[in-house]
Amino acid sequence: MKNQSTELLFELSRSGRRCHRLPQVDLPIGPAEELIPSDFLAAAPPALPEVGEIDLIRHFVNLSARNMSIDTNFYPLGSCTMKYNPKRHERLSALPGLADLHPLTPDEASQGMLQILWELQNILAEIAGLHAVSLQPAAGAHGELTALLVAAAYFRDRGEKRSRVLIPDSAHGTNPASAVIAGFDVVSVKSNNKGLTDLDDLKAKLDERTAVFMITNPNTLGLFDDQIQTITEMLHGHGALVYLDGANMNAILGKTRPGDFGIDMMHYNVHKTFTGPHGAGGPGAGPIAVRHTLDEYLPAPVVVKVGDEYRLDNDRPKSIGRVRSFFGNVGILLRGYFYIRTLGPDGLREVTENAVLNANYLLACLKHAYDVPYGDRCMHEFVASAKALRKERKISAMDVAKRLLDFGYHAPTVYFPLVVPEALMIEPTETESKETLDGFAAAMLQIKDEDPEFLAQAPHTLGISRPNEVQAAKTPKLTWKPSS
Numbered sequence: 001m002k003n004q005s006t007e008l009l010f011e012l013s014r015s016g017r018r019c020h021r022l023p024q025v026d027l028p029i030g031p032a033e034e035l036i037p038s039d040f041l042a043a044a045p046p047a048l049p050e051v052g053e054i055d056l057i058r059h060f061v062n063l064s065a066r067n068m069s070i071d072t073n074f075y076p077l078g079s080c081t082m083k084y085n086p087k088r089h090e091r092l093s094a095l096p097g098l099a100d101l102h103p104l105t106p107d108e109a110s111q112g113m114l115q116i117l118w119e120l121q122n123i124l125a126e127i128a129g130l131h132a133v134s135l136q137p138a139a140g141a142h143g144e145l146t147a148l149l150v151a152a153a154y155f156r157d158r159g160e161k162r163s164r165v166l167i168p169d170s171a172h173g174t175n176p177a178s179a180v181i182a183g184f185d186v187v188s189v190k191s192n193n194k195g196l197t198d199l200d201d202l203k204a205k206l207d208e209r210t211a212v213f214m215i216t217n218p219n220t221l222g223l224f225d226d227q228i229q230t231i232t233e234m235l236h237g238h239g240a241l242v243y244l245d246g247a248n249m250n251a252i253l254g255k256t257r258p259g260d261f262g263i264d265m266m267h268y269n270v271h272k273t274f275t276g277p278h279g280a281g282g283p284g285a286g287p288i289a290v291r292h293t294l295d296e297y298l299p300a301p302v303v304v305k306v307g308d309e310y311r312l313d314n315d316r317p318k319s320i321g322r323v324r325s326f327f328g329n330v331g332i333l334l335r336g337y338f339y340i341r342t343l344g345p346d347g348l349r350e351v352t353e354n355a356v357l358n359a360n361y362l363l364a365c366l367k368h369a370y371d372v373p374y375g376d377r378c379m380h381e382f383v384a385s386a387k388a389l390r391k392e393r394k395i396s397a398m399d400v401a402k403r404l405l406d407f408g409y410h411a412p413t414v415y416f417p418l419v420v421p422e423a424l425m426i427e428p429t430e431t432e433s434k435e436t437l438d439g440f441a442a443a444m445l446q447i448k449d450e451d452p453e454f455l456a457q458a459p460h461t462l463g464i465s466r467p468n469e470v471q472a473a474k475t476p477k478l479t480w481k482p483s484s
């Protein structure tokens with residue numbers, strides 16, 4: 001296939017080729033040495049590729065077409081909520097009054113933007129059932145860190161020394177990472193045989209050293225932990241706080257509110273739940289919502305409304321300070337705001353209903369063929385296991401994931417959560433049609449019966465098949481040297 005060329009731009013280079021040529025200037029020109037001090041001159045000209053414009057354009061357009069994206073392929077990447085990004089929100093957030101606003105514009109001259117951000121703070125507080133919001137964190141993991149710093153400030157202020165954060169063994173890796181960066185020791189809490197928090201283990205590990213329990217609910221197995229009220233009461237009984245990793249809010253929008261089930265602080269992943277386009281590592285937005293007892297520690301500034309005026313409030317003496325330059329990733333916050341305002345409360349509730357319906361439909365299509373260790377039912381995603389397939393037919397989760405690429409599907413999340421061996425974590429989202437789900441299910445059923453040796457070589461239709469992923473990540477080859 002033409003667009004599968006793996007030639008580098010440097011390899012296309014031919015000496016003297018140019019995209020365009022300017023006419024000779026009619027002024028005297030001299031060598032660079034006469035114009036620029038020698039300290040600033042390179043020893044040799046840079047080895048830039050020399051190509052014609054059409055070759056340049058084809059190179060980059062074809063490269064871009066080799067990417068998978070939500071606009072080109074079904075993308076059931078569990079835990080990432082890869083839903084369609086409505087183009088309306090792109091258009092609205094690109095309006096010049098928003099996109100061209102300089103972040104140092106005085107408050108008086110950015111009232112419209114401040115009003116949007118103020119309203120977004122209030123909307124996110126309401127969806128959370130909590131009281132105050134900081135829009136600053138740039139991603140979910142950054143929200144976790146920010147909230148844990150808020151918790152640390154809260155306990156410091158109360159003169160309490162609490163050093164531990166408890167985290168279930170099914171949690172996302174960012175949870176323990178954030179806790180360690182915030183200066184806490186991490187204690188892992190077991191899951192029980194239903195995939196939910198093991199209350200006995202939690203009880204055994206809970207004491208006066210516990211600062212925070214971080215829970216993802218629904219959890220990364222796609223299960224809602226219905227013991228949550230008991231859990232939050234247990235934690236509060238010991239004076240500790242409960243944090244919700246809100247990456248799975250797509251499963252509960254408008255149905256239940258974290259604040260109502262006892263959560264003290266949480267983050268949103270605006271780029272997941274509220275359709276900021278994501279992938280390839282960013283950009284994101286990870287606002288946090290907190291109970292009123294934690295409000296005064298939130299990062300400064302927050303947007304406040306005084307009379308009819310909106311302004312950035314920096315006068316917050318107990319604030320943990322700024323966690324992001326300017327006001328966070330406002331471009332992504334705007335997309336989230338337009339999404340929420342477009343759908344309204346009823347629309348958001350429907351998002352959740354359809355996300356859960358789609359996931360359960362796919363689960364029903366697949367569970368006779370793949371093991372789904374926890375749950376006959378799921379929330380917005382489920383985790384299948386290729387453990388038996390591996391044992392009986394030597395087909396691994398990785399083989400299934402790689403082979404799906406041949407069918408034009410992005411692979412599900414694999415080998416996460418860690419509590420499921422050979423995990424295939426599938427999240428279809430509410431934006432996919434029944435036909436798309438049926439097509440994906442048919443591919444999954446076909447793959448399981450294919451020749452294991454054939455699968456071990458998959459994908460068969462892409463330019464690159466099975467790179468050494470560890471080597472590619474740890475020692476990427478990023479330079480090119482002319483072969484002469």
Ligand SMILES: *Cc1c(COP(=O)(O)O)cnc(C)c1O
Pocket residue numbers: 079080139140141142172174175216220245247248269284286
């Ligand atoms: C995505 C995710 C995170 C991290 O969020 P980022 O926005 O990628 O930093 C944390 N926890 C869970 C469960 C997630 O799915």
